[in-house]
Amino acid sequence: MAEVSSNRNVNRQFRLKKRPSGKIQRSDFDFVESPIPQPGPGEVLFRTLYLSMEPIYRLWLTDTDHDLPPVAIGDVVRGVGLARVVASNNEAWKVGDLGSGMFGWQDYAVPPAPGLARVARIPANLPVPLRATMGSCGSTGFCAYFGLLDIGKPKDGETVLVSAAAGAVGSIAGQIAKIKGARVVGIAGGAEKCRMLRDEFGFDDAVDYKRPDWREQLAAATPNGIAVNFENVGGDIMNAVLERMNKGGRVVLCGLISSYNDGARDGGHLVAPGNFVPVFTRRLTMQGFVFTDFAPRFGEATKQLAQWVSEGKIKDRDTVVKGLENAVDALNQQFDGGNIGKLVVEISEP
Helix, strand or coil, X not given: CCCCCCXXXXXXXXXECCCCCCCCCHHHEEEEEECCCCCCCCCEEEEEEXXXXXXXXXXXXXXXXXXXXXXXXXXXXXXXXXXXXXXXXXXXXXXXXXXXXXXXXXXXXXXXXHHHHHCEECCCCCCCCHHHHCCCCXXXXXXXXXXXXXXXXXCCCCEEEECCCCEHHHHHHHHHHHHCXXXXXXEECCHHHHHXXXXXCCCCEEEECCCCCHHHHXXXXXXXXXXXXXXXXXXXXXXXXXXXXXXXXXXXXXXXHHHHHHHHHCCCCCCCCCCCHHHHXXXXXXXXXXXXXXXXXXXXXXXXXXXXXXXXXXXXXXXXEECHHHHHHHHHHHHHCCCCXXXXXXXXXX
């Protein structure tokens, strides 16, 4: 792969070279320079500040439709970013305005004029750091907020189990559950992440899945069973949690990250083995979702999440990787457990 210069008078881009098999590699992409695009009539030029790293990106690189069509060979890799307007031919967008949208793995983007309707304007007066609009007050927070409250519907005193609890969505989902009066148990990898869940995020208990006795830990941490499972992982962890669910429990399917790379090996077809007998015998409700299902209510969620963050009820942790050139390594951290909280790539200075 050709190296690009550090000259910011060009647009650096990651373009898909070939379909990855398993874990993504730098050789799966071309990292190229192109001219900075110029906005046409009604269009806006955005410069990306932060690129949000999401596990779903791995599925978009396969040759099968999931929630969106696959990224085409030769196209800029799809990705959600926070960007600032640097040139505008649209009266609704002024230079300096901030927006969040599908800007891709590149320095600059000009969405087609009709696509501007899908760029979320970032309010200038939110009482949180700018980076929080990528995490706790943005798409990550939306997943936790809508998944837990609209699907999980925890009641005071119920036990809520969150897998991948030290990750971006899981850490916020657990804290929202605590706000709602639930008893919260998180599953995470390693003693330090489990300590953080208890001491920093206020979880009642934590299970270290890297220890051989994690199933025994899970049983001890949920003596009265589990009412709500906020599922981010799938596989063996989900199967073990389903066995602990109470009759009439709710399963929120936010992600199945343990299967994403394996699904890529299977021709892009996501295969997530599961023991669904408890769903039947315990009359569980299981529902999958993506945060865009709730797009008309993003304003509501942003306002509430920002209030909770400013009041200290939600602690916002993130992992920042600097440099667009490191985006491939950053995405792999999602699957290696190398990040705490929200993972973002800083592309240019805010």
